[in-house]
Amino acid sequence: MALLSVKDLTVKFxxxxxxxxxxxxxxxxxxxGERLGIVGESGAGKSITGFSLMKLISKPGFIDRGQIQFDGxxxxxxxxxxxxxxxxxxxxxxxxDPMVTLNPVLTIGEQMVETLRAHRKLSLEEAEQxxxxxxxxxxxxxxxxxxxxxxxxxxxxxxxxxxxxxxLLLEPKLIIADEPTTALDVTIQAxxxxxxxxxxxxxKVSLILITHDLGVVNQMTERTLVMYAGRIIESGRTREIIxxxxxxxxxxxxxxxxxxxxxxxxLKQIPGxxxxxxxxxxxxxxxxxxAYATSRCKTEIPxxxxxxxxxxxxxxxxxxxxxxxxxGTGQPAANGNASANGDTSAYDEASTYDEASANGSGS
Amino acid sequence: xxxxxxxxxxxxxxxxxxxxxxxxxIQDNLGDPLRELVGQSVSEEVREQLxxxxxxxxxxxxxxxxxxxxxxxxxxxxxxxxxxxxxxxxFKKLPATLELVFGATVIIIGLSVPLGxxxxxxxxxxxxxxxMGLSIVGISVPVFLTAIAMIYxxxxxxxxxxxxxxxxxxxxxxxxxxxxxxxxxxQHILLPxxxxxxIMLPLFVRxxxxxxxxxxxxxxxxxxxxxxxxxxxxxxxxxxxxxxxPVITVGGVQIGTMVAYTILxxxxxxxxxxxFMFLEAVNRVDTPxxxxxxxxxxxxxxxxxxxxxxxxxxVNPTINIARMGA
Ligand SMILES: Nc1ncnc2c1ncn2[C@@H]1O[C@H](COP(=O)(O)OP(=O)(O)OP(=O)(O)O)[C@@H](O)[C@H]1O
Ligand code: SF4
Ligand SMILES: [Mg+2]
Numbered sequence: 001m002a003l004l005s006v007k008d009l010t011v012k013f014x015x016x017x018x019x020x021x022x023x024x025x026x027x028x029x030x031x032x033g034e035r036l037g038i039v040g041e042s043g044a045g046k047s048i049t050g051f052s053l054m055k056l057i058s059k060p061g062f063i064d065r066g067q068i069q070f071d072g073x074x075x076x077x078x079x080x081x082x083x084x085x086x087x088x089x090x091x092x093x094x095x096x097d098p099m100v101t102l103n104p105v106l107t108i109g110e111q112m113v114e115t116l117r118a119h120r121k122l123s124l125e126e127a128e129q130x131x132x133x134x135x136x137x138x139x140x141x142x143x144x145x146x147x148x149x150x151x152x153x154x155x156x157x158x159x160x161x162x163x164x165x166x167x168l169l170l171e172p173k174l175i176i177a178d179e180p181t182t183a184l185d186v187t188i189q190a191x192x193x194x195x196x197x198x199x200x201x202x203x204k205v206s207l208i209l210i211t212h213d214l215g216v217v218n219q220m221t222e223r224t225l226v227m228y229a230g231r232i233i234e235s236g237r238t239r240e241i242i243x244x245x246x247x248x249x250x251x252x253x254x255x256x257x258x259x260x261x262x263x264x265x266x267l268k269q270i271p272g273x274x275x276x277x278x279x280x281x282x283x284x285x286x287x288x289x290x291a292y293a294t295s296r297c298k299t300e301i302p303x304x305x306x307x308x309x310x311x312x313x314x315x316x317x318x319x320x321x322x323x324x325x326x327x328g329t330g331q332p333a334a335n336g337n338a339s340a341n342g343d344t345s346a347y348d349e350a351s352t353y354d355e356a357s358a359n360g361s362g363s
Numbered sequence: 364x365x366x367x368x369x370x371x372x373x374x375x376x377x378x379x380x381x382x383x384x385x386x387x388x389i390q391d392n393l394g395d396p397l398r399e400l401v402g403q404s405v406s407e408e409v410r411e412q413l414x415x416x417x418x419x420x421x422x423x424x425x426x427x428x429x430x431x432x433x434x435x436x437x438x439x440x441x442x443x444x445x446x447x448x449x450x451x452x453x454f455k456k457l458p459a460t461l462e463l464v465f466g467a468t469v470i471i472i473g474l475s476v477p478l479g480x481x482x483x484x485x486x487x488x489x490x491x492x493x494x495m496g497l498s499i500v501g502i503s504v505p506v507f508l509t510a511i512a513m514i515y516x517x518x519x520x521x522x523x524x525x526x527x528x529x530x531x532x533x534x535x536x537x538x539x540x541x542x543x544x545x546x547x548x549x550q551h552i553l554l555p556x557x558x559x560x561x562i563m564l565p566l567f568v569r570x571x572x573x574x575x576x577x578x579x580x581x582x583x584x585x586x587x588x589x590x591x592x593x594x595x596x597x598x599x600x601x602x603x604x605x606x607x608x609p610v611i612t613v614g615g616v617q618i619g620t621m622v623a624y625t626i627l628x629x630x631x632x633x634x635x636x637x638x639f640m641f642l643e644a645v646n647r648v649d650t651p652x653x654x655x656x657x658x659x660x661x662x663x664x665x666x667x668x669x670x671x672x673x674x675x676x677x678v679n680p681t682i683n684i685a686r687m688g689a
Contacts, residue, residue: 056589080594088590095586103583105604105680114600115590150680166590 002069003173003206004030004053009066009076011045011052011230013277020277022048022061024230032173035200035207037217037238039253040227043274046210049227050176053208054091055083071173089119091174092167094196097183098159102151108162109147115169134165138195157188161195168199174206182212193220214257218242226250229275229285236310246312248290284315292316371672375665382661386654387430439658440651444644449655453637457659458539459529460625460636466542466556468618471564476603479571483579484598486572495572498565506624510558510631517554525551527633555632562624563617570613574606581605608679615671619664 011023023045030036038046051057053068055075068075071090075083087093095101102111112131116122122130128147135143138161151159160180167175177196181189197220200207209220217224217238224241226234226249234247245251252270254260260268272289275281284302287293296315304313307321405413414420418429433439439449482491501509518526530551532540542548578584579602587601625638633639637656644652676682 054589056585058585084591084593086591087588088592093586093589095582095589097582100582101586103587103601103605105608105678106601107680114587114592114596118591118593118596152681 001072002029003032003034003071005067005069006053007067007069009049009052009068010064011048011057012062012064014060014062015278019064021064021280022230022277023052025066026227026230026232027066028225028232028235030174030206030208033200033204033206034223035197035209035221037221037224038208038210038227039212039214039217039224041212041253041270041274043229043276044227045230046227047178048230050093050178050208050210053176054087054093056087056093085119088115088166088172089170090172091176092170092172094160094163094167094175094177094180096179098156098163099183101163102159104151106150107147108149108151108154112147112162112166112169115166119170130169131165134168135162137168137199138162138165140165156184157192160184160192164192164196164199168203168205171203172205174208175200176208176210178210179212180209181216196220214242214253215259226253229280230277231285231313232304233286233314234310234312236308240309246307246310246317247314248292248316249286252289284313367676371669375669378665379658379661382658383431383434384427386657386661387427389657390430390650390654434658439655442644442649442652444647444649444652449651450659452640452652453655453659455538456635456637456640458541459634460622460629460638462542462552463555463559463625463628463634463636464618464621466552467559467563467621470556470560471567474560475564475567475571476607478568479606480575480598480603482568483572483575486576494568498568501561501565504561506558506562506627507631509561510554510628513554513558514631524554526554529635555628555634558631559621559624559628563621566617567610567614571606571610574609575602578602578605604678608675611671611675611678615668615675618671619667622660622663 006029007027008025009023009027010021010025012019012021026045026049028036038049040046048057048061052063053070053075055063055068055078057063063076066076070086073082075086078086102108109128109131112134113124113127116127116130131147132143135146140146140158140161146154146162154162164180175196180196181192184192193216196207196209199205207221209217211217221238223236224238225232226241226247228249234241234245234250241250242254245254249270252268255268256270270289275285275288281288281298283299284290284293284297287297290297294315300315302313302315302318304311305318305321307317312318418426421429437450441447442449442452445452478494482494485491514526517524525547528551529540529542529548531545531547532542533544533548534540535544542552584597584601587597592601622638625634625636626641627638628634629636629639630642637659641653641656643649644656
């Protein structure tokens with residue numbers, strides 16, 4: 001059974017006039033110990049996805065419908081006390097900017113101990129001992145002294161290591177890391193990623209890694225979701241997505257990578273930009289920027305269909321694959337989007353056609 | 364630390380210098396000291412001779428230096444009315460004023476923190492709306508109106524509390540009589556303290572609320588929530604500490620300002636402090652007393668600001684007092 005199973009998750013922001021849709025019926029699964037990447041340009045809805053998994057979307061935002069089955073319980077339906085039990089305990093989060101994540105007026109020790117004591121009955125000494133062990137695990141030198149220090153006394157890289165240590169304090173089943181290295185010096189970004197990979201593997205923790213960087217996704221994750229305007233437009237095994245992207249948007253992202261460009265040539269950026277939530281284009285939201293767009297793309301939201309190890313939502317891909325007449329392709333996805341299992345055989349079991357889920361929230 | 368203290372001391376000296384020049388200029392232009400010293404009957408020649416002897420014909424700078432020199436030795440002149448050294452008169456009145464300011468400060472801190480925090484946490488609640496509405500009223504109503512309204516209600520109509528004076532006071536040391544050791548003293552200080560607090564309280568509630576609301580939006584508060592920390596701990600440990608840092612700075616200045624507001628409050632309640640005394644001194648053109656008052660109040664201002672700065676440095680871990688000003 002999947003550790004996390006998100007179904008038809010829809011998140012809206014209540015604006016003055018009407019509400020805008022930030023996440024439009026996204027579905028995906030995550031197996032225990034699996035590492036999943038979420039990529040997409042700025043504004044695609046990656047962070048909103050990460051925060052909604054903890055039901056941490058602030059004020060005008062709300063979960064409109066959908067399920068977030070985590071460890072057999074639906075987070076979307078939980079009240080605050082139940083959520084408090086999950087947060088930091090079974091599911092931990094690593095924020096983007098370590099310079100503003102830690103409270104400036106509390107010591108590292110206080111911020112670690114409070115996390116432990118929020119979930120377990122421990123004495124101060126016991127909690128500090130655990131904190132010291134975890135600080136060692138993230139290679140913080142002289143951890144005993146760090147406990148007495150304030151965040152401003154430490155470098156950004158050191159702070160992010162501490163935040164990783166805090167995430168590991170209660171041995172969670174899932175860690176959500178939202179661009180954990182973007183705010184850091186380039187020279188230490190790789191170190192932090194290596195550390196996270198090592199810790200996830202040794203502790204058998206599932207990871208959801210939100211990032212702009214397809215290279216990082218390739219190094220860190222087994223499966224990837226590509227998001228555009230609040231929808232998942234392609235998902236599947238990371239290797240497949242990087243080596244053989246199907247969706248025109250994913251292809252655009254990969255073509256824009258610096259290593260895809262010959263020296264001296266300008267980067268091949270996708271023309272145009274991510275739409276704002278207040279005017280998401282009709283049909284396929286990517287159509288104003290897509291070279292393959294047809295009139296159908298402007299009116300009809302493409303279904304999410306499975307082709308081998310990936311699931312894609314694109315009319316053009318659907319047409320091409322149908323034309324090739326390949327056996328076993330074009331299967332509607334089991335629950336609209338990526339399945340938990342990395343192996344392809346599991347995909348073949350999903351054969352029932354489910355118009356509603358395949359169309360996502362097309363209505 | 365040492366560098367900081369030296370820097371701070373220089374600032375204090377500079378401020379005191381400005382205050383002393385202003386005070387002296389006032390003294391120089393306010394009334395004629397001779398008229399206070401001698402009667403109308405003295406002839407012009409004698410007056411001129413006295414002027415020369417008293418140094419009143421010297422240049423402004425010479426006269427100022429003489430004034431400053433005496434002031435540094437604790438001599439701010441003799442009150443025309445009390446026939447006593449001005450400083451002595453003031454020190455007799457000082458405890459009453461300081462106790463009043465203290466009472467008001469306790470009320471302000473005791474109420475503004477819980478009210479500010481509550482209205483920030485539940486900005487749309489009925490109670491919050493009432494508090495915010497009242498705070499607008501509180502800011503716009505002048506102190507003397509608040510004071511008179513309270514006297515009318517609690518002293519005249521309900522007859523619960525006395526309306527003037529300090530009541531029974533108990534000497535603790537020197538000139539210091541305290542209100543806080545007798546029931547009657549407490550009853551007397553209550554209304555004036557509330558009246559004095561009423562100016563600053565709404566400001567502080569609004570300030571704490573605004574700072575708190577901003578702090579509650581911060582990443583570290585969201586992060587604390589993501590760690591599963593209880594709301595009460597988030598409000599009072601994570602958010603309040605960060606909220607109070609800027610409030611301390613503003614608060615220090617306001618407490619200094621409050622000393623000036625005591626003039627109004629003390630007058631309405633006939634409170635025998637130095638604010639009341641100052642107003643009488645102005646009426647009597649008791650120049651040495653006026654000047655001494657200005658200098659003492661300026662000094663209190665400088666001292667409170669320095670103390671508040673030091674507290675800020677101690678509370679804020681990102682400021683290293685040992686290295687401040689270095
Ligand atoms: N409080 C809010 N109110 C209204 N809209 C919001 C709010 N927070 C986020 N959004 C919008 O939701 C959309 C998705 O935001 P999100 O932060 O998830 O993007 P992202 O994919 O994480 O981008 P980035 O790479 O820049 O972090 C954006 O268009 C953003 O403007
Ligand atoms: S559905 Fe149409 S517009 Fe959207 S990506 Fe495919 S071809 Fe382009
Ligand atoms: Mg983001």
